[in-house]
Amino acid sequence: MATKHILIVPGDGIGQEVTAVGKKVLDAIAAKFGHTFTYDETLIGHVAIEATGVPLPDESLEKMKKSDAVLFGAVGHPKYDNDPSAKVRPEQGLLKMRKELGLYANLRPIKLFDELLGASSIKPEILKGADILFFRELTGDIYFGEKGRKNNGDTAYDIAEYSRYEVERIARKAFDAARTRGKKLCSVDKANVIETSRLWREVVQKVALEYPDIEVEHQFVDAAAMLLIKDPRRFDVVVTANLFGDILTDEASQIAGSMGMLASASIGDGTGVYEPIHGSAHDITGKGVANPLASVLSAALLLDISFGLKAESELVISAVDKVLKAGFRTRDIADAATPADKILGTEAMGAAVLKYL
Amino acid sequence: MATKHILIVPGDGIGQEVTAVGKKVLDAIAAKFGHTFTYDETLIGHVAIEATGVPLPDESLEKMKKSDAVLFGAVGHPKYDNDPSAKVRPEQGLLKMRKELGLYANLRPIKLFDELLGASSIKPEILKGADILFFRELTGDIYFGEKGRKNNGDTAYDIAEYSRYEVERIARKAFDAARTRGKKLCSVDKANVIETSRLWREVVQKVALEYPDIEVEHQFVDAAAMLLIKDPRRFDVVVTANLFGDILTDEASQIAGSMGMLASASIGDGTGVYEPIHGSAHDITGKGVANPLASVLSAALLLDISFGLKAESELVISAVDKVLKAGFRTRDIADAATPADKILGTEAMGAAVLKYL
Ligand SMILES: CC(C)[C@H](C(=O)O)[C@@H](O)C(=O)O
Numbered sequence: 001m002a003t004k005h006i007l008i009v010p011g012d013g014i015g016q017e018v019t020a021v022g023k024k025v026l027d028a029i030a031a032k033f034g035h036t037f038t039y040d041e042t043l044i045g046h047v048a049i050e051a052t053g054v055p056l057p058d059e060s061l062e063k064m065k066k067s068d069a070v071l072f073g074a075v076g077h078p079k080y081d082n083d084p085s086a087k088v089r090p091e092q093g094l095l096k097m098r099k100e101l102g103l104y105a106n107l108r109p110i111k112l113f114d115e116l117l118g119a120s121s122i123k124p125e126i127l128k129g130a131d132i133l134f135f136r137e138l139t140g141d142i143y144f145g146e147k148g149r150k151n152n153g154d155t156a157y158d159i160a161e162y163s164r165y166e167v168e169r170i171a172r173k174a175f176d177a178a179r180t181r182g183k184k185l186c187s188v189d190k191a192n193v194i195e196t197s198r199l200w201r202e203v204v205q206k207v208a209l210e211y212p213d214i215e216v217e218h219q220f221v222d223a224a225a226m227l228l229i230k231d232p233r234r235f236d237v238v239v240t241a242n243l244f245g246d247i248l249t250d251e252a253s254q255i256a257g258s259m260g261m262l263a264s265a266s267i268g269d270g271t272g273v274y275e276p277i278h279g280s281a282h283d284i285t286g287k288g289v290a291n292p293l294a295s296v297l298s299a300a301l302l303l304d305i306s307f308g309l310k311a312e313s314e315l316v317i318s319a320v321d322k323v324l325k326a327g328f329r330t331r332d333i334a335d336a337a338t339p340a341d342k343i344l345g346t347e348a349m350g351a352a353v354l355k356y357l
Numbered sequence: 358m359a360t361k362h363i364l365i366v367p368g369d370g371i372g373q374e375v376t377a378v379g380k381k382v383l384d385a386i387a388a389k390f391g392h393t394f395t396y397d398e399t400l401i402g403h404v405a406i407e408a409t410g411v412p413l414p415d416e417s418l419e420k421m422k423k424s425d426a427v428l429f430g431a432v433g434h435p436k437y438d439n440d441p442s443a444k445v446r447p448e449q450g451l452l453k454m455r456k457e458l459g460l461y462a463n464l465r466p467i468k469l470f471d472e473l474l475g476a477s478s479i480k481p482e483i484l485k486g487a488d489i490l491f492f493r494e495l496t497g498d499i500y501f502g503e504k505g506r507k508n509n510g511d512t513a514y515d516i517a518e519y520s521r522y523e524v525e526r527i528a529r530k531a532f533d534a535a536r537t538r539g540k541k542l543c544s545v546d547k548a549n550v551i552e553t554s555r556l557w558r559e560v561v562q563k564v565a566l567e568y569p570d571i572e573v574e575h576q577f578v579d580a581a582a583m584l585l586i587k588d589p590r591r592f593d594v595v596v597t598a599n600l601f602g603d604i605l606t607d608e609a610s611q612i613a614g615s616m617g618m619l620a621s622a623s624i625g626d627g628t629g630v631y632e633p634i635h636g637s638a639h640d641i642t643g644k645g646v647a648n649p650l651a652s653v654l655s656a657a658l659l660l661d662i663s664f665g666l667k668a669e670s671e672l673v674i675s676a677v678d679k680v681l682k683a684g685f686r687t688r689d690i691a692d693a694a695t696p697a698d699k700i701l702g703t704e705a706m707g708a709a710v711l712k713y714l
């Protein structure tokens with residue numbers, strides 16, 4: 001029987017609606033298995049800026065550090081997107097959180113629930129059986145290097161940077177995971193052009209020597225972006241830098257039918273953070289139609305990775321599977337064949353998952 | 358009746374085989390329309406390193422500058438890919454050529470020939486009618502900024518840089534093209550995180566004011582990578598930075614069924630360069646199976662853009678269309694339904710195109 005303190009960080013847009021469902025699932029698991037989960041909630045992103053002037057208040061960060069795990073929503077607001085000169089931005093809160101918590105490894109499992117085989121733009125025969133685990137580096141690269149303007153603002157620059165130990169630690173995590181899976185690892189870089197990628201490849205080649213049982217390949221990011229669609233089944237574990245990981249995992253979401261189904265775990269030195277890979281989606285915020293399953297599956301990852309509660313985690317995943325098998329869909333994963341009464345809103349989808357728990 | 362001097366730059370791997378076919382097509386067009394095309398050939402990439410020690414000899418560059426257009430193959434060699442410490446690399450030749458010729462705009466039309474609707478991993482009903490024209494910036498970004506090592510080689514860095522005028526000139530080209538097409542433009546960046554993207558968005562927003570008839574949207578690169586697969590028909594003209602363009606256009610090749618079908622035009626201040634978007638493909642080099650159609654379609658772009666020979670260009674495209682309609686395929690675009698005697702090698706496919714010219 002575990003006693004754990006979970007921090008809910010809904011953030012912006014649909015973050016609020018989907019983490020509410022994720023939390024209910026955690027609650028139900030605690031009740032069912034006799035665990036004691038306590039909760040707190042805190043601000044980040046646009047809502048934090050509105051309330052305090054900064055995207056990640058010290059208080060939020062302190063609470064994160066003190067909790068056993070964080071269930072995270074999303075950050076972002078169109079207001080800033082369309083104003084390139086904004087100095088304070090919701091995303092800075094997310095990036096600061098990743099840096100301050102040392103969340104250097106972002107795990108993004110791309111796995112298709114059989115029932116959603118038809119929901120993807122990609123042909124079912126290409127997809128069937130695809131199962132990829134991405135390791136995206138999360139605290140380095142062009143995201144965190146110095147950036148700014150010169151020549152009176154007429155020239156902008158961003159510095160991408162990687163150090164050997166940063167590549168090493170994420171490579172090890174990826175190789176370790178490959179050992180428990182299909183024993184294949186693909187490292188993605190752009191070593192034919194950029195220096196950080198050459199360091200990346202050098203280090204991955206070196207770490208690979210410790211894992212002679214793992215079949216390793218290196219792909220350039222452009223080729224990888226193509227191969228993910230052409231033949232997703234050729235991939236098992238993929239490890240890549242922050243920016244490439246951002247792009248490739250969003251692209252790979254189409255393998256799983258919808259971004260609304262994909263969860264991620266950010267882990268590192270301390271508290272782990274669990275969040276959907278979808279964003280704040282202001283176009284559907286407040287309408288009660290957001291797909292909460294990515295948050296539910298984030299809760300499953302949280303139970304497994306941060307708490308070591310494997311059976312509990314699997315129960316959550318199988319509840320999602322059953323809901324889909326029963327034909328229930330949110331709008332984003334419905335198709336022409338879905339009867340209207342099976343298309344559920346956010347809360348109803350949450351209730352359906354709870355029913356199968 | 359035009360008199361033009363064309364430089365053939367096969368480069369590495371299958372570059373040799375496919376440009377040979379492209380040249381034959383240019384020859385046939387000259388004969389048919391009474392133009393006088395003269396040719397020369399020169400080295401770049403791995404073959405240039407082997408012959409002269411450098412990836413772009415001065416003589417090659419001089420010849421490029423003096424010619425009316427360049428028909429280009431590909432550069433690259435696995436030898437360097439697997440050796441991150443190599444100081445001299447084939448790709449440096451390509452990058453230097455782009456910089457020295459001022460080829461700041463890389464046009465990559467993604468258009469599906471109807472006959473290849475089945476060859477893609479993406480469902481035909483998602484693809485049908487997709488027609489995207491990418492403008493990839495080609496002489497800036499992380500490709501050309503300072504790069505190197507510090508901390509005894511333990512830290513690598515790359516500087517991404519963009520100046521206002523660089524974004525402006527490619528944006529104008531893209532907006533102009535949108536005017537002749539679907540009147541929609543999507544600019545892709547990562548303005549929520551990087552400064553070069555914020556400058557990019559700022560400038561595109563400004564240029565947009567001069568084009569009130571064009572519908573403009575801005576997408577983050579991660580979202581764009583996802584939307585390209587989810588709903589390719591929503592795009593008309595896409596304009597983006599060098600690195601994002603590299604990734605997204607390779608990804609988008611899957612919309613056209615195969616990389617082997619995609620041509621590109623690099624244009625700027627002087628001589629235009631026309632090349633397939635596929636690479637040197639050493640795994641199939643010398644086997645006579647490479648798809649030459651991307652080189653043939655590059656020749657079509659050359660006729661149109663550098664020489665203003667629209668009718669000639671369209672004849673080439675329609676010949677490719679007829680070859681496909683007649684059921685001929687190279688291996689990469691064949692499927693289970695293609696009869697063995699319709700699967701052609703590089704030369705035979707070239708001969709088939711010539712027959713329909
Ligand atoms: C919101 C944005 C800063 C973030 C990123 O680019 O990392 C998001 O796209 C993600 O993938 O978590």
Ligand SMILES: CC(C)[C@H](C(=O)O)[C@@H](O)C(=O)O
Nearest residue numbers: 192193222432433448451603
């Ligand atoms: C070979 C490589 C340097 C090049 C690039 O990244 O620009 C290629 O991928 C391309 O797209 O032309």
